[in-house]
Amino acid sequence: MSQDLFIGVDIGGTKVLAAEVSPSGEVLGTAHRSTPGRRVELELVEDALTEAVTEVAAGRPVAGVGLAAAGFVDAAGERVMFAPHLPWRGEPTLTRLSSRWGTRVALDNDANCAALAEIELGAARGVDSALLITLGTGIGGAMVLGGQMVRGRNGMAGEFGHMQVVPGGLPCECGLTGCWEQYSSGNALVAFVRARVETEEYAGCALDELAAGDPLKITGPAVTAAAADGDALALAAYESVGSWLGVGLAGLVAAFDPELLVVGGGVSTAGDLLLAPARASLEASLVGRLHREVPPIVATGFGAEAGVVGASLLARRLTAAES
Amino acid sequence: MSQDLFIGVDIGGTKVLAAEVSPSGEVLGTAHRSTPGRRVELELVEDALTEAVTEVAAGRPVAGVGLAAAGFVDAAGERVMFAPHLPWRGEPTLTRLSSRWGTRVALDNDANCAALAEIELGAARGVDSALLITLGTGIGGAMVLGGQMVRGRNGMAGEFGHMQVVPGGLPCECGLTGCWEQYSSGNALVAFVRARVETEEYAGCALDELAAGDPLKITGPAVTAAAADGDALALAAYESVGSWLGVGLAGLVAAFDPELLVVGGGVSTAGDLLLAPARASLEASLVGRLHREVPPIVATGFGAEAGVVGASLLARRLTAAES
Known part of the structure; x- marks a missing residue:
């Protein structure tokens, strides 16, 4: 279980950061992309995410990906309803990416992900x-x-x-x-x-x-x-x-x-x-x-990495709940 | 129990409203006083409260008084720590009034009292x-x-x-x-x-x-x-x-x-x-x-009476907890 590969992805207004994160919150490897912007086709954003995740995975099987998005995520954690800096407007992002990547995907607001990292492992423990x-x-x-x-x-x-x-x-x-x-x-x-x-x-x-x-x-x-x-x-x-x-x-x-x-x-x-x-x-x-x-x-406690750490925890939770 | 006399007192920046309140939140009788102000001896405020409570009681024994104060009340509900429009600055108000009146007294912020009325009996039920x-x-x-x-x-x-x-x-x-x-x-x-x-x-x-x-x-x-x-x-x-x-x-x-x-x-x-x-x-x-x-x-649901209704509920809760 602990050697399973979990990847957190922080999707901000200017950049995408993907990271392999250990169960204790250690960032083991990262990949960066620029965020394509908010007036582009959403495929471009999904492509950027896919590239970053693929780079971190480096050919290894991925047990789960957590997404931390700079926007309003619906209560079910499946869609970004609105994002001032991103093109999402309620599309079924979770389903789309989960099927494209063939792995479990979890989604939450970036600040909620950062908070999850701080509550479970960081300054707010x-x-x-x-x-x-x-x-x-x-x-x-x-x-x-x-x-x-x-x-x-x-x-x-x-x-x-x-x-x-x-x-x-x-x-x-x-x-x-x-x-x-x-x-x-x-x-x-x-x-x-x-x-x-x-x-x-x-x-x-x-x-x-x-x-x-x-x-x-x-x-x-x-x-x-x-x-x-x-x-x-x-x-x-x-x-x-x-x-x-x-x-x-x-x-x-x-x-x-x-x-x-x-x-x-x-x-x-x-x-x-x-x-x-x-x-x-x-x-x-x-x-x-x-x-x-x-x-x-x-x-x-995690600096700019709180988002990816929390996103990876989200993916670990999802996998734990399903297994 | 239900015929016991419970009085709620709302102590605002300009006026004091005392009321006899039924268990279902009905206001049965009221008394009004002006608030003496924030730069006066606090005895003047306590005198105004005493007059209003005495008028409502009209000689009957009082089972409990709840105070709704326009200020910061400490977590124990015993003192008004600070009030922009009133002279209190952390004095042991609850003890002073309880001993002066010879009855149980409860204290909370006026907005919390109003909220209590709304949660238990009003718009937020x-x-x-x-x-x-x-x-x-x-x-x-x-x-x-x-x-x-x-x-x-x-x-x-x-x-x-x-x-x-x-x-x-x-x-x-x-x-x-x-x-x-x-x-x-x-x-x-x-x-x-x-x-x-x-x-x-x-x-x-x-x-x-x-x-x-x-x-x-x-x-x-x-x-x-x-x-x-x-x-x-x-x-x-x-x-x-x-x-x-x-x-x-x-x-x-x-x-x-x-x-x-x-x-x-x-x-x-x-x-x-x-x-x-x-x-x-x-x-x-x-x-x-x-x-x-x-x-x-x-x-x-209670208009300007939410404070006194909530304060009376506070006094009823206190009495219920003690008996």
């Missing part, structure tokens, strides 16, 4: 109530209560990224405006820098050289690297994204009063560059903060 | 997941999951009114700015009218006469009465408060995905004047609304 926030292209979220995931009436609980934080604010891929993820996410980090690179305010910053006249050349990893080197513009971007993270978390803590806040996703790999301003802003924005315990904000 | 919003002086809230109230780590879950909806927005009694209750509550309704009464935009509206040069004369009930008569300014106030109600609910539905939304409190007695704009705004502000069921917004 043994915790009664927690909120889990994934900062990737957008914001993913999950709620844990009594050690269980809160799924919601439509299986859509945890879509924190589309709570309005600025009336009439920035337009969002979801069709609304002022959504939290427009101010705190990987996209928000890059947008902050692109809007300010090569301006007088940040003249001479290291990112100017990278942009070389084209702000669109700026990427998330480049901002993170520049921030780690102390670049003023990159640090300001993390300060902004981190502060907005804290403001949103303060609202969620007011509503839900959890024991723990876990932050994961690509942006969270920057650690305290993100979490220090988030903690300061949470303290400053939380109602009754002198009369309560402010929950700690901790980084995910 | 038999519902698995619901959000309950009380629009009084501010916003009270409660979450129901699996038919049970979600209390939170510090017993403070459901403080929806202090989620920030406008960055750098209106100052709130809680010390923060831009809190939801500054835009959707009884206070917000009155503030909207006071800021616009006797201006050119609303020249000749019925409320001009009432204000007679002093906008501070405008009260919530006056606005509700004027709106029912079709007054343009009063209707605009309900449109604004209702729309903000919908925006905030859309965020909470994105986060929690509940089956039902129940709106109570004094402002909700206006019915569709409040709920129609709230429903429109919820539809317009909810992420993925074409791919999900939008939960219905219903008025509380």
